[in-house]
Amino acid sequence: MRLDGFGLFVEDMGKMIRFYRDVLGFEITEEQDTDNVYLIKDNMLFLLYGRKDFEKMTERRFEYVKGVNAHCEIALYVDSFEEVDEAFENVISKGAACIMPPTTESWGQRTCFISDPEGTIIEIGSFNKPYSRP
Secondary structure, eight states, X not given: OOOOEEEEEESOHHHHHHIIIIITOOEEOSOTTOSEEEEEETTXXXXXXXXXXXXXXXXXXXXXOOSSXXXXXXXXXXXXXXXXXXXXXXHHHTTOEEEEEEEEOTTSOEEEEEEXXXXXXEEEEEOSSOOOOO
16 A cells, blocks of 8 residues: 545635645645545645535544644645744744744754644644655
8 A cells, every 4th residue: 555645624625725725835726615625735645525525425423623633743844944934934924823833852853833724733844954755
């Protein structure tokens, strides 16, 4: 098996589309009134699924955490410490919620945390060098 993408179950599709497209710069082609949306970021598929639509499809009811949650984290990498600070200021000015402002950690990473409108935690970080896969 190989990882094909990552999806979030969302309550307000329009709000979440606008956040990931307008605040974080994900590419999208679907309309805002659809039940599942495909977004692309750095050649990675990112999906938003309507919670009620998923329940209808699976014929099951699920419980969803409200508010800021720590069930998962979406990590975004930038190439320098300065870019962490710039990205943080940019997304906060566009409406992202601050979880933790930019901080240089003892392990050598500069990182910050924000959340999307439905509480998913998003990290923006850097080891002060261009990204490379391990």
